[in-house]
Amino acid sequence: KQEVTQIPAALSVPEGENLVLNCSFTDSAIYNLQWFRQDPGKGLTSLLLIQSSQREQTSGRLNASLDKSSGRSTLYIAASQPGDSATYLCAAFNGSGNTGKLIFGQGTTLQVKP
Amino acid sequence: KAGVTQTPRYLIKTRGQQVTLSCSPISGHRSVSWYQQTPGQGLQFLFEYFSETQRNKGNFPGRFSGRQFSNSRSEMNVSTLELGDSALYLCASSLDGGAGQQFFGPGTRLTVL
Numbered sequence A: 001k002q003e004v005t006q007i008p009a010a011l012s013v014p015e016g017e018n019l020v021l022n023c024s025f026t027d028s029a030i031y032n033l034q035w036f037r038q039d040p041g042k043g044l045t046s047l048l049l050i051q052s053s054q055r056e057q058t059s060g061r062l063n064a065s066l067d068k069s070s071g072r073s074t075l076y077i078a079a080s081q082p083g084d085s086a087t088y089l090c091a092a093f094n095g096s097g098n099t100g101k102l103i104f105g106q107g108t109t110l111q112v113k114p
Numbered sequence B: 001k002a003g004v005t006q007t008p009r010y011l012i013k014t015r016g017q018q019v020t021l022s023c024s025p026i027s028g029h030r031s032v033s034w035y036q037q038t039p040g041q042g043l044q045f046l047f048e049y050f051s052e053t054q055r056n057k058g059n060f061p062g063r064f065s066g067r068q069f070s071n072s073r074s075e076m077n078v079s080t081l082e083l084g085d086s087a088l089y090l091c092a093s094s095l096d097g098g099a100g101q102q103f104f105g106p107g108t109r110l111t112v113l
Helices: none
Strands: A004-007 A010-014 A019-025 A032-038 A044-051 A056-059 A062-067 A072-077 A086-096 A099-104 A108-113 B005-007 B010-013 B019-024 B031-038 B042-050 B053-057 B064-068 B074-078 B087-094 B108-112
Touching: A004 A086, A010 A019, A019 A032, A019 A086, A019 A108, A032 A062, A032 A072, A044 A056, A044 A062, A044 A072, A072 A086, A099 B031, A099 B042, A099 B053, B005 B087, B010 B019, B019 B087, B019 B108, B031 B074, B042 B064, B042 B074, B053 B064, B074 B087
Parallel strands: A010 A108, B010 B108
Antiparallel strands: A004 A019, A019 A072, A032 A044, A032 A086, A056 A062, A062 A072, A086 A099, A086 A108, B005 B019, B019 B074, B031 B042, B031 B087, B042 B053, B064 B074, B087 B108
């Protein structure tokens, strides 16, 4: 049974710092791994999707890596800004055939202080 | 392209009532999945619909049901509401399900009194 864990649960950093959020999963037979951002009371915004055959994906100041053999993914945020404050969720997609589901971690709540 | 829309955004119900939530996927997307988010359990998968058929189901009681229409819009229904059903209900759409990228709606906040 897939389990996804995110550490730390909360993180507070000063503006401008580079930071890394960690995500680990127990079952390496994933189709892909997605990172999402969630603002308080809102839905999820997809940040990056890494297919199982890929090692990393980049979008602007965000870079996500995937190491299936160790069951780990990291989200790197460069030059953090107060607007980056949100909860970041990673989710592993597990399935068979044409269907499956996202298994989410509990999230890391990030606060970037001006 | 319009994103995923969910209606209503907020609902207040009392125990024992039933509720129906609606989700309109991104145009051209045929797969709709539903998730429940609570502070204690986090995000949990409810079910997935594709071409009007339920393709996958999570570990929720039979009080939770859903359906999908020919235009890919989906509804989920919760009968005999319990206090523990209070949650943010999110739907996600993707082109054809599977391992494709999923796009989430803003959610419906359900409060059961």
